[in-house]
Amino acid sequence: MRIHAIPHSTNVHRVALALGLKGVAVDAWVQHAPDDRAAIRAVSGQDLVPVVETDDGRILTDSMSIVAWIDATWPEPARLYPEDPALRAQIDAFITFFNVVWKLPPNAIEAERRRARPDAARIAAWVAQLQGWQHGFEGLLHGRPYLFGTDGPSAADICAYPFLRFTTSSDPDDDDLFHGVLLEHLPGDFPDLAAWIARMARLPLS
Numbered sequence: 001m002r003i004h005a006i007p008h009s010t011n012v013h014r015v016a017l018a019l020g021l022k023g024v025a026v027d028a029w030v031q032h033a034p035d036d037r038a039a040i041r042a043v044s045g046q047d048l049v050p051v052v053e054t055d056d057g058r059i060l061t062d063s064m065s066i067v068a069w070i071d072a073t074w075p076e077p078a079r080l081y082p083e084d085p086a087l088r089a090q091i092d093a094f095i096t097f098f099n100v101v102w103k104l105p106p107n108a109i110e111a112e113r114r115r116a117r118p119d120a121a122r123i124a125a126w127v128a129q130l131q132g133w134q135h136g137f138e139g140l141l142h143g144r145p146y147l148f149g150t151d152g153p154s155a156a157d158i159c160a161y162p163f164l165r166f167t168t169s170s171d172p173d174d175d176d177l178f179h180g181v182l183l184e185h186l187p188g189d190f191p192d193l194a195a196w197i198a199r200m201a202r203l204p205l206s
């Protein structure tokens with residue numbers, strides 16, 4: 001298996017976590033420059049990472065679809081998508097919320113900050129939304145180690161951690177503006193969220 005990546009990619013981080021939990025080795029991590037997507041486009045027909053080239057010649061895109069493929073291909077040692085239908089439905093709904101709804105405010109803040117004259121009131125409204133949701137994650141982690149109370153991390157934890165980790169941690173050489181938005185606006189008094197970030201940071205990466 002070969003995986004195409006760019007440095008500091010949150011969506012690539014999801015895939016590295018899922019493979020690490022499954023103990024699956026990758027033949028090659030192919031690192032690309034963020035401003036040159038030609039090789040990624042040539043392989044996959046689109047510009048975004050991660051892109052997986054499977055051993056049987058398939059090309060996979062979209063991080064959580066790749067995580068679902070990893071879980072189905074290597075069910076051991078533990079399922080990332082639980083078989084219990086009710087729990088599975090909750091986790092699927094969380095992933096949809098995270099990818100479709102949660103990402104909107106930080107993306108909008110980033111886009112606004114790139115404008116010549118950013119609108120401070122619009123940014124403040126998005127910041128309030130982002131900070132409000134932090135209380136929801138803190139609630140989900142109250143009295144349990146993972147977002148949905150599973151014994152180990154589920155696909156929900158893998159989905160959210162590469163983004164929510166900016167609540168308490170950063171990489172010194174990461175100058176990505178979207179990550180800067182998270183670093184600026186996620187921190188707060190969230191002890192259970194902070195403990196979860198520390199717990200997730202100890203998991204193996206492929």
Ligand SMILES: N[C@@H](CCC(=O)N[C@@H](CS)C(=O)NCC(=O)O)C(=O)O
Binds near residue numbers: 047048049
């Ligand atoms: N839905 C895709 C989104 C992938 C994505 O946005 N990847 C980022 C890196 S974290 C990227 O390649 N961005 C390049 C760009 O926006 O030009 C997924 O989950 O894999």
